[in-house]
Amino acid sequence: MTPPEPSVYPTISLTLTDLEQDSWQKLAAALEGKKDMGFKTMTLACRTANGADARTVVLRQVDVVRKYVWFHTDVRAAKVMQLEAFPDATLLFWDDTQQIQLRLTVETRLHTNDYLADEQWQTLGVGNRKNYLSEHKPGSVQPSPYPGFPTHLGAGLPSLEESENGRDNFAAIECRVLTMDYLHLSRDGQVRARFQYEPDSKMSWLAP
Template sequence: MYEQLDEVLADLSARLTRAARDRRSPMHTPAVVTGDVDARIMVLRAFDREAFTLRFHTDIRAPKAAALNADPRAAVLFYDKGAKIQIRARGTARVLDDAPVTRQAWADSTNFARRCYLGEGPGTPSNAPTSGLPREFEGVEPTDEQLVAAWPNFAVLMVELTSLDWLYLAHTGHVRAGFERAEDGSWEGRWLSP
């Protein structure tokens, strides 16, 4: 596999870049864990390999938004079964509801995707199975005008990574490397026992 830490960091960065761009990537939908010890699968929308940030989309009314505003610690778990590689990432999260990146993410989304933010807030109780969407939008793409009410519910969840753990699972013996972000933004790596 890899014998140099810089090769591992390059592999890690390439995998996260692909995960954000390719919806068929096994790492496209990682588990995101918040400080309230809750976990959920989310779609990775972007990875900035210079800033080492992950971008997700969320509903500002979701419990995770309140949890991250109270405690910004976040962990993200990626796994590629075929490659036998696990990436554990930790960082500081920010929920951005009206920032330039939020406006751009909204502009880049389709109306069909934006309609998710027209529904009831995540976790709202119901007496029957529900999408939470108003009936007129189930399976229907709303117009720009109909989506005006959705915009205030949309937010970007940005995670600035501070530590990374890369694990290659092999029958000959697992290989693991850990990286911590230095104050200057560089990554300091070391080999770890799996």
């Protein structure tokens, strides 16, 4: 692989190698839980039999070394069926403060009844587990507004024991990153780069 050359743009002085590492560190830092932290949420774009579908999901885990990211969902949600039919997807991150976009092409894998799903479930507090206690399938028609969990809970939290009832509805989605497209917007000049991990590892500067 050709050694990376430094960027000539005044907005960023990192080499391609530095920029790739910095991008992954930004993803990992988003898990610290600060409300103003960029990349905490992402847009998941899936293929479907009729075209495409997209929604926002929350970043739950980042493996900087192996190049994996994870998110969670209700196993009954439509996106689960979409990803089972078409495992390839795109994850779109946007940090409004830094004006940085990351676009990840990924191959997904569903985990429901294995040790990896169990490990992910154990990382969730009862506040997040509350979202998996719904008696109804996500997207199903209801006669009136429905909060997504048993109405008796209201603004309260379930007990740890009660929260375990949501385990059967929980799915962890593993995303193996195939490529990462980086874009930084600035008046001084845009910066764009692509980092490919599979089938071959390579990186290059791109025209924005």
